[in-house]
Amino acid sequence: MKNLAEAAVTVDEAARTATAIPQFEGENSFSVDEAYAVQAMSIARRLDRGEKRVGVKMGLTSRAKMIQVGVDEVIWGRLTDDMRVEEGGSISMADYVHPRVEPEVAFLMGAPLSGDVSNLEAMAAVEAVAPALEIIDSRYKDFKFALGDVVADNSSSSGFVVGDWRAPDIDFSNLGIVLSADGRPVQIGSSAAILGNPVRSLVAAARMVARWGETLEPGWIVLAGGATAAHPLAAGMTVRSETQDLGTVGFSVAD
């Protein structure tokens, strides 16, 4: 019998100390359900250390990434207050293994949402929408992993930056996004890359957390998924993302 609790310690320690670990392969590999159990236990350790739960992140939300990993369902991870990076603030490379950044759309929940919901019900629970950047950092060597690995590793989530919130009263299904590093565009895309419309990602989030007895709580942030491919971070880099109708969000990498 696999020791899932032990695996939870392994991924949590890898994240806490920014140390790369090997994949869980062969008899140690996880089913998707086992992987979510490992994720839940590893985040519980973070909460025991005093971190606070602040939301969820969605992953594999683009067709390209689903095909790349060979899955047909999105994945999710848990966000804590310790992962939050101040808008305009800076991070240190030492806190990550091999971090990348991707531009996203963030939802701020105004009402609880869980289970099978319509797009309309999902949007009715949203208080605000904002441009966001997610710092993803697989703890696995060379960013190589199977589906079970990445889910156990909190779906590669390690940090996030959120820009200014605005009322969700605009059409945000196809907003152009330019991700720049040191002032030069490195990725160009649209919020349409997120399942065709970011609201679909929110609907998936409500459905998926419900399977684990969770509810998207008022005040929580839902990161809807990457709108472009991820860009590798490097010491000294300044990152900025500009989203049509939503504005800009950025941070820098100190060393």
Add this chain to the structure above:
Amino acid sequence: MTENIQKAADLLFEAHASGVPCDPVRELLPEGDVDAAYAVQDINTRRWLDAGRRLVGRKIGLTSKSVQAQLGVDQPDYGMLYADMDVAEGEEIDVSRVMQPKVEAEIAFIIGDDLNSEQLTSADVMGAIDYAVAAIEVVGSRVANWDIRILDTVADNASSGLYVLGHEPKRMGEFDPRLCGMVMEKSGEPVSVGAGAACLGSPVSATLWLAKVMAKAGRPLGKGDVVLSGALGPMAPVAPGDVVEARIHGLGSVRAAFAAE
């Protein structure tokens, strides 16, 4: 040299007429001689105009960083648009009309004023744009297997084919040419995602480049000209029966429907 330019033009003209793609023509031209490739294009432009085809605009190609890198160039290129390339929205397209067809989503600018100066500015271009619409360009290549380098595509009228214009004209100021999101779906599946900035930083900048180059080349842009300003995302192949829809935020949508075989 002149002989080879004529020979390259003949090969491409014959490929177009017969529907049988030809070998690349780059070997016939001095390496890296883009001017020679435009000379090839110009021979066929004059041929088509003499044959009665109506010149209605220009297309800009190679506007994305990734495509430029792929072909090892650092500049876009242009080709001629003729009236018979215009497909009405809703009209089924016979795939055989374009050799080895692929589709791209673009912003089309319709010019309202003459841009006949080599010293044009962004302000001149924005002032001369009458309106913009979402567009799908069906590109094609007369060169077998799209085995093209810069000289081949320039000589081959920038790999032009057909185009469909959307029906929601917008004036400058009513949409964001640089940050507009673009998604193109083929039979409901997303095949290309991008934004205005993917086209040389902005489709307006691409159009400024074109306007200057066309003024210099003696075929300046003028009132009524259609400018296909360049792809906002990757191109996608199409097959008989495909229905392609492109949506550009602020400019609505446009469809290209290909007839089943």
